[in-house]
Amino acid sequence: MRILVVCAVAEEAQAVEAGRAVRHELDVLVCGVGPAAAAAATARAIADNSGMGRAYDVVVNAGICGAFEGRAAIGDVLIATDSVHAELGVALPWRFQPIDEIGFGTNRIGCNTVLTVAVEGVRGEILTLASITGSDGLAAQLAHRYPEAIGEAMEGFGVATAAQQAGLPFAEIRTVSNFIGDREVGNWDWDAALKSLTTAIREL
């Protein structure tokens, strides 16, 4: 199977490369941070490879993430059931209205579960945001709005949109470097998250 694995930064790509198994043909793409860069880079890679007669069978977004406290722990592997764009909609004074409710598409893309069936981890929704949630108050609001969400990152929905438009199955695998909330970047455990990412990719 030909798999395109999309990572935001080089450190994540290296962790994925370290978990590469011979049973899959795996290309690793570094797309940059955020959903716009992720969608653009993924769409281009899919089109370029298809044009060269090396079409991908599946697209995976892999990287580190924040977890909702109580729903996952640092170093855990998170496997998305759905990739959900938490900012796509209308921010009303009293509530957030997802784009689905106003008839302009959806903020949710379902993930393929066959590819990740052997990957050990916590399964649930993974949110995509263009901005990292940097306070406990905002984290609590998000956790309330998305009771099934286990984590947040910044690229999943962008990669998923490019895959969906190309008719390709999509999976999102994240490993937890930090809890979502008050921002103490110094406390992020990149090592634990990147080690877990290598293990998770090996299990694909």
Ligand SMILES: O=C(O)c1cccc(C(=O)CC[C@H]2O[C@@H](n3cnc4c(=O)[nH]cnc43)[C@H](O)[C@@H]2O)c1
């Ligand atoms: O702001 C900083 O100083 C800083 C230091 C290290 C890394 C960053 C990033 O922006 C990396 C974000 C990168 O990692 C994913 N990620 C990890 N944890 C979270 C989170 O709690 N909320 C959202 N995204 C997260 C994300 O997918 C980015 O690709 C900044």
